[in-house]
Amino acid sequence: MEQTLPYSRNRPCRAAAVARWDGEADVIVVGFGAAGACAAIEAARAGARTLLVEAASAHGGTSALSGGEIYVGGSGGTLQQRTAGFSDDTEDLYRYLMLAGGPDADADKVRLYADHSLAHFEWLQAQGLVYKNSFIAERIVEPFTDDCLIWSGSEQAWPFCEQAKPCPRGHTPQWEGLGGGKLLMDTLAARVAELPVEVRYDTRAQALINDDDGRVCGMVLRSAGVDRCARAQRGVVLCAGGFVMNRDMIRQHAPQMARSNMPIGTVDDGSGIQLGQSVGGHAIHMSEGFVTLPWYPPEQLIKGIFVNEQGQRFVNEDGYHGRTAQHILQQSGTRFWLLLDQDIYAEPAFSEFAKIGIGAAGETWDEVERDLELPAGSLTGTVAVYNRHAAEGRDPLFRKQPKWLKPLTQPPFVALDCRIDHAVYFSFTLGGLDTRPSGEVLDASRRPIPGLYAAGRTACGLPRWGAGYSSGMSLADATFFGRQAGLAAASHAKG
Amino acid sequence: MEQTLPYSRNRPCRAAAVARWDGEADVIVVGFGAAGACAAIEAARAGARTLLVEAASAHGGTSALSGGEIYVGGSGGTLQQRTAGFSDDTEDLYRYLMLAGGPDADADKVRLYADHSLAHFEWLQAQGLVYKNSFIAERIVEPFTDDCLIWSGSEQAWPFCEQAKPCPRGHTPQWEGLGGGKLLMDTLAARVAELPVEVRYDTRAQALINDDDGRVCGMVLRSAGVDRCARAQRGVVLCAGGFVMNRDMIRQHAPQMARSNMPIGTVDDGSGIQLGQSVGGHAIHMSEGFVTLPWYPPEQLIKGIFVNEQGQRFVNEDGYHGRTAQHILQQSGTRFWLLLDQDIYAEPAFSEFAKIGIGAAGETWDEVERDLELPAGSLTGTVAVYNRHAAEGRDPLFRKQPKWLKPLTQPPFVALDCRIDHAVYFSFTLGGLDTRPSGEVLDASRRPIPGLYAAGRTACGLPRWGAGYSSGMSLADATFFGRQAGLAAASHAKG
Numbered sequence: 001m002e003q004t005l006p007y008s009r010n011r012p013c014r015a016a017a018v019a020r021w022d023g024e025a026d027v028i029v030v031g032f033g034a035a036g037a038c039a040a041i042e043a044a045r046a047g048a049r050t051l052l053v054e055a056a057s058a059h060g061g062t063s064a065l066s067g068g069e070i071y072v073g074g075s076g077g078t079l080q081q082r083t084a085g086f087s088d089d090t091e092d093l094y095r096y097l098m099l100a101g102g103p104d105a106d107a108d109k110v111r112l113y114a115d116h117s118l119a120h121f122e123w124l125q126a127q128g129l130v131y132k133n134s135f136i137a138e139r140i141v142e143p144f145t146d147d148c149l150i151w152s153g154s155e156q157a158w159p160f161c162e163q164a165k166p167c168p169r170g171h172t173p174q175w176e177g178l179g180g181g182k183l184l185m186d187t188l189a190a191r192v193a194e195l196p197v198e199v200r201y202d203t204r205a206q207a208l209i210n211d212d213d214g215r216v217c218g219m220v221l222r223s224a225g226v227d228r229c230a231r232a233q234r235g236v237v238l239c240a241g242g243f244v245m246n247r248d249m250i251r252q253h254a255p256q257m258a259r260s261n262m263p264i265g266t267v268d269d270g271s272g273i274q275l276g277q278s279v280g281g282h283a284i285h286m287s288e289g290f291v292t293l294p295w296y297p298p299e300q301l302i303k304g305i306f307v308n309e310q311g312q313r314f315v316n317e318d319g320y321h322g323r324t325a326q327h328i329l330q331q332s333g334t335r336f337w338l339l340l341d342q343d344i345y346a347e348p349a350f351s352e353f354a355k356i357g358i359g360a361a362g363e364t365w366d367e368v369e370r371d372l373e374l375p376a377g378s379l380t381g382t383v384a385v386y387n388r389h390a391a392e393g394r395d396p397l398f399r400k401q402p403k404w405l406k407p408l409t410q411p412p413f414v415a416l417d418c419r420i421d422h423a424v425y426f427s428f429t430l431g432g433l434d435t436r437p438s439g440e441v442l443d444a445s446r447r448p449i450p451g452l453y454a455a456g457r458t459a460c461g462l463p464r465w466g467a468g469y470s471s472g473m474s475l476a477d478a479t480f481f482g483r484q485a486g487l488a489a490a491s492h493a494k495g
Numbered sequence: 496m497e498q499t500l501p502y503s504r505n506r507p508c509r510a511a512a513v514a515r516w517d518g519e520a521d522v523i524v525v526g527f528g529a530a531g532a533c534a535a536i537e538a539a540r541a542g543a544r545t546l547l548v549e550a551a552s553a554h555g556g557t558s559a560l561s562g563g564e565i566y567v568g569g570s571g572g573t574l575q576q577r578t579a580g581f582s583d584d585t586e587d588l589y590r591y592l593m594l595a596g597g598p599d600a601d602a603d604k605v606r607l608y609a610d611h612s613l614a615h616f617e618w619l620q621a622q623g624l625v626y627k628n629s630f631i632a633e634r635i636v637e638p639f640t641d642d643c644l645i646w647s648g649s650e651q652a653w654p655f656c657e658q659a660k661p662c663p664r665g666h667t668p669q670w671e672g673l674g675g676g677k678l679l680m681d682t683l684a685a686r687v688a689e690l691p692v693e694v695r696y697d698t699r700a701q702a703l704i705n706d707d708d709g710r711v712c713g714m715v716l717r718s719a720g721v722d723r724c725a726r727a728q729r730g731v732v733l734c735a736g737g738f739v740m741n742r743d744m745i746r747q748h749a750p751q752m753a754r755s756n757m758p759i760g761t762v763d764d765g766s767g768i769q770l771g772q773s774v775g776g777h778a779i780h781m782s783e784g785f786v787t788l789p790w791y792p793p794e795q796l797i798k799g800i801f802v803n804e805q806g807q808r809f810v811n812e813d814g815y816h817g818r819t820a821q822h823i824l825q826q827s828g829t830r831f832w833l834l835l836d837q838d839i840y841a842e843p844a845f846s847e848f849a850k851i852g853i854g855a856a857g858e859t860w861d862e863v864e865r866d867l868e869l870p871a872g873s874l875t876g877t878v879a880v881y882n883r884h885a886a887e888g889r890d891p892l893f894r895k896q897p898k899w900l901k902p903l904t905q906p907p908f909v910a911l912d913c914r915i916d917h918a919v920y921f922s923f924t925l926g927g928l929d930t931r932p933s934g935e936v937l938d939a940s941r942r943p944i945p946g947l948y949a950a951g952r953t954a955c956g957l958p959r960w961g962a963g964y965s966s967g968m969s970l971a972d973a974t975f976f977g978r979q980a981g982l983a984a985a986s987h988a989k990g
Contacts, residue, residue: 287782375891
């Protein structure tokens with residue numbers, strides 16, 4: 001009779017139908033990215049027998065593809081922030097994160113994170129991560145060096161700057177060049193290896209197992225083509241990433257994101273979210289995602305203006321590069337340009353990588369408009385209005401800050417080609433299972449599903465609104481709330 | 496032991512835990528709006544013992560609040576279309592509906608509906624509905640008279656007009672004045688009353704009941720404060736509306752829709768969707784909704800242009816009024832105006848109802864711009880570009896069709912105030928359970944949940960993209976696919 005019922009990631013297996021348990025742990029963690037690693041560390045440290053399963057053959061997940069940057073601050077500021085001359089009040093961090101979370105920011109999660117962000121940064125260092133005491137003042141995407149602190153969001157841009165005192169909060173581990181996420185994951189994995197955590201690679205979570213009163217009490221795990229039932233005495237923690245690689249789910253939930261041509265993911269097939277949904281977990285904000293085109297540095301490009309295929313501006317260009325890209329994604333056309341004049345022209349640092357080329361150049365904006373085949377008066381009208389106000393140090397249309405305003409009057413003029421169907425727009429999903437700050441997965445009435453926890457992009461966390469995303473938010477959320485979920489699962493008495 | 500398990504709309508009740516079945520039917524239909532009525536009619540006609548439960552004290556649901564209009568055509572055209580001089584090719588209807596369904600249009604549903612739309616219109620007439628053989632050529636929202644055929648969508652507007660030969664397809668039942676939805680529902684309810692359908696009002700669907708292999712086999716129904724278990728031998732059909740009245744769900748799935756201040760709903764608390772999700776049903780396109788501001792008739796207003804608070808146009812104004820409103824909803828600001836000149840000025844027919852007043856007027860557009868406190872050059876620049884091209888009979892920015900183009904040059908000029916936080920924007924949700932054309936509810940892997948069906952706004956149907964909505968699509972979908980679901984449930988052999 002064993003294993004004859006049609007379980008799947010969408011259908012839980014009934015505990016009563018399990019003829020034999022092939023293994024047992026207190027806590028089973030699914031996924032060995034940043035969230036899963038932190039959940040396993042905390043569960044094991046809390047004394048739980050912890051099993052960490054990973055579909056791939058190695059640790060890392062999508063976290064290892066990232067820059068390894070963490071969005072932290074508050075409580076007066078990190079060493080790096082204070083050394084660079086910034087104090088960071090917890091309430092400023094709180095207000096920034098609430099605004100960044102959009103119209104349904106999770107106040108409970110934001111509160112907990114704002115209060116404990118600094119302590120969390122210390123915890124990461126206690127796991128072995130090293131952060132240089134340095135600050136890069138220029139607006140960049142990620143350090144090419146081993147430096148730490150950067151402006152990684154929209155802190156200095158409207159409307160954020162009006163709600164919270166601006167402070168740089170992106171902290172990148174000490175690592176020469178891009179790609180600190182690999183270092184982050186290697187460091188967390190080394191810590192996992194020191195703890196009594198059983199790690200199984202090449203193992204897929206096939207289904208949840210729940211008992212007759214709805215408590216999640218185990219999982220069906222597949223490795224080498226064989227399904228085995230593992231009991232989880234205290235809980236299951238889903239840290240299996242988002243769904244950006246599942247094109248069906250993208251089409252069904254976030255069709256706008258299909259316009260991005262470079263999903264950032266490893267597995268990220270939505271299986272974590274689907275497992276949670278199979279037992280009543282409620283997925284929210286499934287239409288939201290992070291998207292970006294790394295169009296700066298150098299930061300002088302921020303003095304340019306973006307226009308759509310109507311020749312209109314649509315956003316203040318001094319926000320986070322992902323905020324610009326989010327607004328591009330929301331426009332209906334496919335053609336977008338960054339307009340620059342001789343004074344500020346530079347080749348974007350990532351121009352080759354991101355396929356940003358020159359769309360047109362000319363001695364007058366009229367010439368550029370014609371070259372781009374834009375309707376007469378459209379682009380030139382936009383530039384005229386922008387220049388008129390920029391000369392007065394104002395941007396009444398989109399409230400770009402004075403620091404970045406200058407009339408685009410010095411020929412030759414250039415339009416950098418940022419077509420959404422050509423340039424490289426990176427993306428990952430932000431929607432996921434609704435959870436408490438403890439990681440408990442909630443149903444649509446916000447009641448917890450006993451025995452089930454989630455973190456990282458399998459959950460809907462601090463970042464849940466594309467236009468508010470800042471670099472480091474997803475890893476901050478994954479590591480911090482991964483820890484909470486591991487702790488909560490470990491401390492849950494057997495059901 | 497009876498009823499002690501914690502079932503809810505989010506937790507199914509296990510059949511094994513039901514100590515006593517209090518009643519039995521072949522098919523249980525939840526909700527007595529248009530979808531539920533049609534499901535019950537077809538189930539009963541197919542010989543199924545049918546129980547129709549409704550939370551309210553009377554039939555009607557949100558369908559009864561509507562204009563009663565149905566989007567039909569194809570197969571050469573209805574009598575009304577042909578009499579008015581239109582032939583309507585099935586493939587034109589198909590292509591229009593595919594475009595209207597947006598980036599994830601359901602080709603299977605569109606195919607079935609396009610092929611059988613004309614026959615469905617005849618079926619509605621066989622149920623007792625009467626449609627006058629008349630056509631109103633002017634672009635309106637709903638007839639104030641008892642007339643039938645109107646242009647109820649974006650058929651003549653770009654990009655629709657390039658994909659499918661334009662044809663009017665909104666058919667309103669013969670009924671003097673607005674509100675034909677009540678007539679529609681009274682007629683369908685009279686038909687239900689003639690058939691062996693047991694109707695129970697004031698009865699809420701508390702939970703689904705499923706057996707150990709996941710088949711839905713009944714419901715917990717609450718009336719007069721008592722929960723009773725009703726067995727459904729063949730299936731349960733969820734036709735309980737959308738979720739526009741559930742403000743938590745709106746915030747979690749479609750926060751943009753919270754900007755609409757007039758949700759159109761009766762119950763529409765998302766309970767139908769949640770019931771489906773409780774057993775693994777997959778809800779899709781939950782961020783999408785219909786929204787409108789009835790800003791025309793008279794149709795001459797379509798010759799005006801809409802601007803946002805940057806003084807920019809953002810849509811071709813000759814589409815369906817709901818398409819304009821959808822684009823308004825997607826803009827970031829709150830202030831919007833319809834710009835008119837003396838030649839085309841008129842008071843909108845619904846100005847009082849929709850709270851559309853005059854925002855500013857002036858002898859020059861400069862004066863209007865200043866009055867509206869818009870940045871110098873913004874609105875005037877937009878009007879100049881529009882006028883320049885309109886004089887040539889073109890709208891290169893948004894492709895409004897030549898019929899509606901005229902330069903706005905005749906003073907005095909007027910800006911009608913359509914602020915989204917003041918004028919009345921109506922809305923309902925379009926996201927819901929993923930279903931087959933048969934109404935079978937699907938899980939995230941698109942496998943059917945045995946015994947479970949859905950239709951109407953509990954399902955994600957033909958209309959699933961706000962910017963493509965046309966009047967009559969939701970009722971067309973609810974009645975046609977309600978019928979399919981009733982039939983499919985009735986013909987399903989006992990599990």
